[in-house]
Amino acid sequence: MYQLIPETPDDYWEVEALYDTCFAPGREALSSYRLRDGVPSVAGLSHVARDADGILAGAIRYWPVHIGAHDALLLGPVAVHPTRQGEGLGRALIEESLDAATPFGWHRVMLVGDAPYYNRFGFDRLQDVVMPPPTNPERVLGRALSKDAWRGVKGHVRRWSD
Ligand SMILES: CC(C)(COP(=O)(O)OP(=O)(O)OC[C@H]1O[C@@H](n2cnc3c(N)ncnc32)[C@H](O)[C@@H]1OP(=O)(O)O)[C@@H](O)C(=O)NCCC(=O)NCCS
Numbered sequence: 001m002y003q004l005i006p007e008t009p010d011d012y013w014e015v016e017a018l019y020d021t022c023f024a025p026g027r028e029a030l031s032s033y034r035l036r037d038g039v040p041s042v043a044g045l046s047h048v049a050r051d052a053d054g055i056l057a058g059a060i061r062y063w064p065v066h067i068g069a070h071d072a073l074l075l076g077p078v079a080v081h082p083t084r085q086g087e088g089l090g091r092a093l094i095e096e097s098l099d100a101a102t103p104f105g106w107h108r109v110m111l112v113g114d115a116p117y118y119n120r121f122g123f124d125r126l127q128d129v130v131m132p133p134p135t136n137p138e139r140v141l142g143r144a145l146s147k148d149a150w151r152g153v154k155g156h157v158r159r160w161s162d
Contacts, residue, residue, distance in 0.1 A: 022079035068155040075111040107149040110142040128154030
């Protein structure tokens with residue numbers, strides 16, 4: 001029903017419009033956006049979901065970040081159009097894009113989000129990883145893409161180009 005394909009530059013403004021629809025106004029004031037400023041999203045992992053008519057139904061983007069000497073993926077934003085929610089598209093976007101992350105050489109992924117939603121995908125609280133303020137530490141979640149990939153990873157999350 002939906003085709004999930006890597007985002008291309010032609011998708012950019014359509015995805016921005018979808019995010020504007022799905023998130024509260026001022027989304028770009030969130031601290032996670034400071035880690036995205038001036039850094040390209042991860043090509044090949046960021047995906048769009050289109051229906052049979054080519055209408056954009058959902059999207060997920062990833063950015064690279066540093067934590068101490070380690071690299072990680074920052075998952076998000078992920079959004080599904082309000083008329084398409086509850087059909088499993090959010091799950092498909094998250095799981096299919098993460099399946100592609102390991103072959104690209106990524107070992108760990110983090111995000112800032114609702115634990116009750118992301119727990120089902122294997123995300124748990126990252127106790128020792130600090131996002132730029134203001135961020136509720138309870139919402140800083142991570143998942144290992146390879147065994148014990150978060151072990152010993154601690155400190156402030158930094159922009160890729162800093
Ligand atoms: C979060 C979002 C991407 C999920 O997309 P979706 O296609 O509806 O997700 P799925 O169909 O795979 O899963 C739906 C399930 O997730 C649950 N869910 C959705 N958002 C949730 C949340 N914030 N907390 C807890 N559960 C949530 C639904 O209740 C539903 O539960 P059920 O399976 O028990 O019925 C979508 O709701 C969305 O775009 N929300 C607005 C933007 C947003 O909040 N993005 C995430 C940032 S943290």
